[in-house]
Amino acid sequence: MLPQRFAFLSPSPPPALLSPVVTMSLDPAADLPFYYGSVSRAEAERHLKLAGMADGLFLLRRCLRSLGGYVLSAVWSLQFHHYPVEKRLDGTYCLSGGRPHCGPAELCEFYGRDPDGLAGALRKPCRRSPDAAVRAGVFDSLRDNMLREYVKQTWNLEGEAMEQAIISQAPQLEKLIATTAHEKMPWYHGRVARQEAVRRLHSGAQPDGKFLVRDRQESGSFALSMVYGKTVYHYQILLDKSGKHSMPEGTKFDTIWQLVEYLKMKADGLVTHLGEACVNGKAAAKTPSLPGPRRTNGYTAPPQERELLPMDCDGFNPYHNPSEGRRFHIQRSRLLIDEVELGSGNFGCVKKGVLMTESGQIDVAVKVLKNDNETLVREEMLREAEIMHQLSNPFIVRMLGLCHAESLMLVMEMAAAGPLNKYLSSNKDTVTVENIMGLMHQVSMGMKYLEEKNFVHRDLAARNVLLVKKQFAKISDFGLSKALGVDDNYYKARTAGKWPLKWYAPECINFHKFSSKSDVWSFGVTLWEAFTYGGKPYKKMKGPEVMRFIEGGSRMERPAACPETTYGVMRECWTYKHDERPDFRTVEEAMRSHYYSMSSRAEPEGAGESPQ
Ligand code: ADP
Ligand code: MG
Numbered sequence: 001m002l003p004q005r006f007a008f009l010s011p012s013p014p015p016a017l018l019s020p021v022v023t024m025s026l027d028p029a030a031d032l033p034f035y036y037g038s039v040s041r042a043e044a045e046r047h048l049k050l051a052g053m054a055d056g057l058f059l060l061r062r063c064l065r066s067l068g069g070y071v072l073s074a075v076w077s078l079q080f081h082h083y084p085v086e087k088r089l090d091g092t093y094c095l096s097g098g099r100p101h102c103g104p105a106e107l108c109e110f111y112g113r114d115p116d117g118l119a120g121a122l123r124k125p126c127r128r129s130p131d132a133a134v135r136a137g138v139f140d141s142l143r144d145n146m147l148r149e150y151v152k153q154t155w156n157l158e159g160e161a162m163e164q165a166i167i168s169q170a171p172q173l174e175k176l177i178a179t180t181a182h183e184k185m186p187w188y189h190g191r192v193a194r195q196e197a198v199r200r201l202h203s204g205a206q207p208d209g210k211f212l213v214r215d216r217q218e219s220g221s222f223a224l225s226m227v228y229g230k231t232v233y234h235y236q237i238l239l240d241k242s243g244k245h246s247m248p249e250g251t252k253f254d255t256i257w258q259l260v261e262y263l264k265m266k267a268d269g270l271v272t273h274l275g276e277a278c279v280n281g282k283a284a285a286k287t288p289s290l291p292g293p294r295r296t297n298g299y300t301a302p303p304q305e306r307e308l309l310p311m312d313c314d315g316f317n318p319y320h321n322p323s324e325g326r327r328f329h330i331q332r333s334r335l336l337i338d339e340v341e342l343g344s345g346n347f348g349c350v351k352k353g354v355l356m357t358e359s360g361q362i363d364v365a366v367k368v369l370k371n372d373n374e375t376l377v378r379e380e381m382l383r384e385a386e387i388m389h390q391l392s393n394p395f396i397v398r399m400l401g402l403c404h405a406e407s408l409m410l411v412m413e414m415a416a417a418g419p420l421n422k423y424l425s426s427n428k429d430t431v432t433v434e435n436i437m438g439l440m441h442q443v444s445m446g447m448k449y450l451e452e453k454n455f456v457h458r459d460l461a462a463r464n465v466l467l468v469k470k471q472f473a474k475i476s477d478f479g480l481s482k483a484l485g486v487d488d489n490y491y492k493a494r495t496a497g498k499w500p501l502k503w504y505a506p507e508c509i510n511f512h513k514f515s516s517k518s519d520v521w522s523f524g525v526t527l528w529e530a531f532t533y534g535g536k537p538y539k540k541m542k543g544p545e546v547m548r549f550i551e552g553g554s555r556m557e558r559p560a561a562c563p564e565t566t567y568g569v570m571r572e573c574w575t576y577k578h579d580e581r582p583d584f585r586t587v588e589e590a591m592r593s594h595y596y597s598m599s600s601r602a603e604p605e606g607a608g609e610s611p612q
Contacts, residue, residue: 028597029060029070029104030134034125038062038137040265044073045080048126053078056123060085060104062137064262069093070104072111076119083118103597137261146184150177155311161318164394165311167592168442171599172309182213182256187277191215197225198232201278206230209275213237213256221245222256224263228271235270310442310472315413316394319362328389330355330401330411337366337409342418347377347479348407355400355411363414364400369407378408380479385410387455387478395446397466397476415466415474420526423467425534431470433561434598436530439465439473441591446475447523448584451516454484456491458514460522461503462529482514490515501543507578509547517578520587524573531562550576566594 029035036044039061048057053075063069068087072095073080083095085107092100093107098117101107112122128134150173151157151165166173182188189200189212197214211226221239224247225232237245237259244252245259250268253259260274267273310316338352348370355362369381388399388410403409417423420439424431443465450457458480466476482491493512505521507513525537537556538546555574558567569590575581582590 027134032060032105032108033127034058034108035060035104035134036128037133037135038064039135041071041073041082044071044082048073048075048080051126054124056120057126058108058122058124059126059128060108062135064137064258064265072108072122074118074120074122079119081119146177146181147173149184150180151311155316157311157317161316161394164445165309165316168395168438168445169309169311171596172307178255182260185213185257185260185277186279187212187260188256189214189278189280191217193217194223194225194234197223197234200280201225201227201232207275209272210278211274211276212278212280213260224270226270226272226274233271307471308469310394310468313468313472314362315398315415315468315472315474318392319357319398319400319413328385328399328401330403332403332405335364335366335403335405335409335411337368347381352414353411362400363416365412365414366403367410367412369409381408381410384478384481387481387483388412390483391450391453391455391478393446393449395442395474396449397474412476415468415476417467417469419463420465420467420473421462421529421534423470423534424462424530427470428533431533433531433563434595435471436561437566437591437595437598438471439467440527440530441588441595442473443475443526444523444584444588444591446473447516447519448588450475450519451584454486456482456484456514456516457519457522458482458491459500459503460519460526461500462526462534465526484515490518502537502541502546505578505581506547506550506576513578515578516584517581520573520581520584521578523584523587524570527562527566527570527573528556528559531559531566533561535559550574563594563598566591569594 027037036047036059039047044059044061047059051057055076056074058072058074061071061073063071063084063086070085070087070093072083072085074083075081085093085095085104087093088100090100092102093104094100095107095111095117099110101110108122108125110116111118115121147166147170148162151162155165157165183190189197192200192214197212200212201210206227208228209226211224214223214225216223216236219239222237222245224235224237226235227233235247237256238248239245240252244254245256246252247259247263247269251262253262262268263270264274334356336354336356338354340352342350342352342365344350348368351366351368353364353366355364367381369378371377382402385399385402388397392398397415398413400411400413403411424436443460447457447460457475457478459477460475464475464477466474468474484491491514493514496512499508501509503522503525505518507515508518508521528537529535538549541549553576555571558564558570562570569587572582572590573587
């Protein structure tokens with residue numbers, strides 16, 4: 001049975017560009033009707049009271065102490081109970097002493113069946129009123145701006161490139177900034193000596209509780225200095241082996257900013273709770289740095305150890321146009337061509353090379369035409385160049401220019417790790433399902449861009465998705481691509497050619513009609529290839545057999561490694577009628593939500609099996 005139409009979409013509105021939803025949607029509890037966000041214990045109790053205090057009435061709220069943790073608040077025998085839910089480093093969630101669960105929803109479901117140490121079983125969700133939004137925490141509201149600032153400063157990205165970076169890497173960025181967010185806080189003064197801290201606290205008004213946080217000179221941990229009765233008190237903030245921060249014998253926190261938020265509410269051993277911040281005048285100009293060595297035992301790895309992100313590669317930013325003179329013409333003298341062949345085809349071969357530009361050398365791939373005299377092939381290559389020249393997106397291979405020399409050569413940026421299907425089949429053991437989701441989400445972003453620009457690819461397949469590196473994919477091979485007219489939504493081929501039939505939608509084969517919707521069909525097949533780690537679609541079937549298979553209503557089965565929800569996307573991509581098939585805007589939203597939820601929680605059971 002076909003899954004319900006668009007059932008794969010999350011019930012919440014899709015994360016929109018430039019809205020805080022981008023990061024809110026990373027909260028795996030965001031869609032739960034009994035989730036309130038960052039509300040206090042007292043507020044939670046007020047909600048439970050208003051809802052009638054029935055036995056087993058419960059709600060979930062954000063924990064202010066642990067990164068990504070929650071508190072389960074419930075009622076039994078007219079008594080309130082609050083249980084912290086910890087998010088562990090492996091991404092699972094558990095009550096202290098309880099079993100791990102892959103998400104907050106699963107955890108609550110479990111305790112609905114089995115009290116397992118609670119005062120009773122959870123019975124009735126205390127629902128948020130429909131007009132009340134999930135309360136954003138201090139960090140939630142800062143997070144979106146912080147993300148932008150962080151990406152801008154760290155990778156020097158702006159505009160569309162910055163949006164693409166944020167959307168494609170939100171889960172990773174979230175983790176990175178969580179550990180450095182304090183550096184953006186007005187109360188953080190960096191490396192200042194104790195005497196200087198006293199001077200700063202004593203300048204201006206000195207209400208009780210006025211405070212600042214500074215780095216301790218030698219130990220790599222932090223210190224808190226605060227005013228009480230005009231006297232300045234200094235406290236050492238402890239850092240334990242697992243990277244958690246606390247006051248001596250106080251509650252432990254994953255990050256400094258969470259500890260500070262907590263100490264604003266509770267003194268936890270201090271002379272008083274924290275009050276107003278002693279503002280660091282320079283804080284506004286500062287930007288968070290990459291996590292430093294201080295956190296080697298903490299939540300993220302230091303920069304030299306952290307996993308490189310796509311934005312760390314040259315290929316993320318547009319190159320300034322290195323071609324000069326004639327439109328996108330590259331001088332032969334600027335191009336070094338290696339003998340190493342990266343691939344070959346009808347047209348000739350693709351070789352490795354280096355392009356000298358004013359701003360340095362760029363590794364390139366050079367498509368060299370085999371026989372310059374054959375005008376047909378030559379024209380094809382010029383058409384391919386014409387298309388590529390109009391595209392600029394981090395998830396699409398960029399053309400740097402054409403070089404007319406010993407042969408006609410198309411110079412492109414290099415995607416050194418090669419075609420996705422080959423990469424996956426030779427790295428089965430090291431590529432995780434989450435990694436594949438990230439890559440295929442990037443492909444959907446690139447395809448959404450093509451759809452917006454009104455281009456049809458016509459040859460989307462795993463062999464034409466190239467990897468810059470393990471976590472960075474680009475769509476390539478625009479040999480069959482077409483730019484559609486402003487008023488057209490499909491391209492009609494006059495005659496059938498050497499077509500990749502197994503990737504083609506029924507309307508391509510039957511009516512020679514190509515549109516972004518037929519690219520969506522190919523995306524489904526590409527997804528299948530990715531989740532089978534480079535498997536061959538439709539086994540040994542020949543083209544006509546595949547057509548009968550599809551016409552008869554059959555579709556390929558779910559690959560073992562593919563989560564059910566993502567198989568839902570695949571099946572939607574294979575909707576027979578193109579006008580009922582989702583577009584890339586919809587597909588990208590679905591891929592994004594699956595990728596984010598996979599990255600912010602443990603993989604659901606059955607989704608992480610590696611292939612045989
Ligand atoms: P064809 O139309 O023959 O499929 P492609 O553009 O797909 O031509 O290129 C053929 C092969 O050359 C690819 O499968 C890949 O191995 C290699 N190749 C092409 N472009 C690049 C690139 N930008 N970076 C690295 N390898 C590339
Ligand atoms: Mg190809």
